[in-house]
Amino acid sequence: MAVPKRKTSKSKSASRKAQNTKKPVARASSCSQCGAPAQPHHACKSCGYYNGRQVLSVTTEE
Numbered sequence: 001m002a003v004p005k006r007k008t009s010k011s012k013s014a015s016r017k018a019q020n021t022k023k024p025v026a027r028a029s030s031c032s033q034c035g036a037p038a039q040p041h042h043a044c045k046s047c048g049y050y051n052g053r054q055v056l057s058v059t060t061e062e
């Protein structure tokens with residue numbers, strides 16, 4: 001069985017594990033109804049619209 005010749009340094013293992021970090025969610029899309037930043041293929045959280053109609057009941061009129 002093959003055995004590593006050298007101990008993996010802290011720097012080497014840390015730089016390898018740095019690739020496993022979770023990247024932030026890209027908000028490239030915006031709501032067509034209110035213009036707020038929204039995730040694509042999701043109902044808008046600020047106005048509740050999706051695909052040109054209201055799908056969520058959002059209490060903003062108070």
Ligand SMILES: [Zn+2]
Binds near residue numbers: 031033034044048
């Ligand atoms: Zn909206």
